[in-house]
Amino acid sequence: MTILVIAEHDNAELKAATLNTVAAAAKIGGDIHVLVAGSGAQAVADQAAKVAGVSAVILADAPQLADSLAENVAEQVIAVAGNYSHILFPATASGKNVAPRVAAKLDVAQISDIIAVESADVFQRPIYAGNAIATVECVDAKKVITVRTTAFDAVAAEGGSAAVQNVEAVADSGLSSFVGRDVEKSDRPELTAASIIVSGGRGMGSAENFKILDPLADKLGAALGASRAAVDAGYAPNDWQVGQTGKIVAPQLYVAIGISGAIQHLAGMKDSKVIVAINKDAEAPIFGVADYGLVADLFTAVPELVGAL
Template sequence: MTILVIAEHDNAELKGATFNTIAAAQKIGGDIHVLVAGSGADTVAEQAAKAAGVAKVLLADGAQLGDSLAENIAAQVLAVAKDYSHILFPATASGKNVAPRVAATLDVAQISDIIGVESADTFERPIYAGNAIATVQSSDAIKVITVRTTAFDAVAAEGGSAAIDKAEAVADSGLSSFVGREVAKSDRPELAGAAVVVSGGRGMGSAENFKLLDPLADKLGAALGASRAAVDAGYAPNDWQVGQTGKIVAPQLYVAIGISGAIQHLAGMKDSKVIVAINKDAEAPIFGVADYGLVADLFQAVPELVQAL
């Protein structure tokens, strides 16, 4: 039994989600190979080879793979798929874009967003916004799986010494072309992998008021997040959204400020190790999952908290 993990990267650095996905592969058991598909991605392949538990790295290098177009990456995965019993993707925007194409072409049922491994053919995944856990068993010869990365502790980035083999890059599918990319730059940690997250909700009142969270995030070295209501209201950018339709996070500390705690938001952060909530409504659902709750006016409480820190 050999497992293929699809690396997520930017052609220069291996993304943290890959290490969590390798951890899920270890739970399944068997040899673990990592596919690095990109352009000029030798450094990424070297990083993947050092990851604990990896037996081999496949490096497919070509200009047509450099921009991670889903059609081309899916074709590259399919070119080697027959050699594997399991194909694992991180359940990120990229992984969710490619995995269904691979599963459909292989004519197998994709197993999405797994949070646990019972055996090589049986997995756990959340349903109904995480209110129930489904146990799914698959008899498909090749199992295509996306992994909720917050459910698995990342393997060590150092300590491995896997061989790196070159794989022939597939031709450009011609189905899509790369036009451009606007990358939001921030000195703060990446939201999905941050150890501390400070999130604001509709209770912040405006985009201007959202800046009240900056000093707190600075003090805690935190990433900034937001509820869907705050994003929809224009208080925060889309890539800050935490929840069922946003990013799933599980930091060591999650601070929810002015967030009522709708079920869609809770689905994205309730696995956080410690949850602190500040809300003036004592009946807000967020207090049902919070380890520490403060019923107070956030406009008074947050500055006082910053000063205390």
């Protein structure tokens, strides 16, 4: 049994989500190969070769793979899929974009967002916004799987010595083209990789008020997040959204400020190791999952907390 993990990267660096996906592959058992599809991505392949537990790296390097267009990446995965029993993607925006196309082309059912491996054919995945866990058995000869990265501890980035094999890249599908990318640069940690996250909700009241979270995040070295309500209200950018329809996170410390705790938000952060909530409503659902709760006006409590740190 051989497993193919699709690497998440930016053509320069292997993303941490790949390490969590390799950990899930290790639970299944068997040889683990990693596919790096990109342009000028030799450095990424070299990094993947050092990952603990990886026995081979496949590098498909061509200009048409530079921007991770789903149509082209999916065709590249299918081109090398022949001998693999399992094909694993991280359940990121990119993985969720490519995996369904691969599953459809291979005419198999996709197994989405797994959080545990019981056997090579049986997996667990959350349903109903994480309020229930489904145990799923798949009898397809090839299994296309997306992995909830927060559910698996990352394997070591060093320690492996896999060989890198170059393969011919597929031709451009011609179905889509890259127009542009607007990347916001930040000195803060990436939200999905941060060990500490400070999130604000609708209780912040405005985008201007949201700035009172900056000193707290600076003190803690934290990433900033937001609830869907805060994002919809325009208080915070969309890429800060934590929840079922945003990013799934599981940091060591999650500080929820002015967040009531809607089910869809809890689905994205309730696996955090320690949850701290500040809300003036003592009945807010967020206190039901919080390890530490403070019933107080956030506009008083947050500056006091910053002063005490």
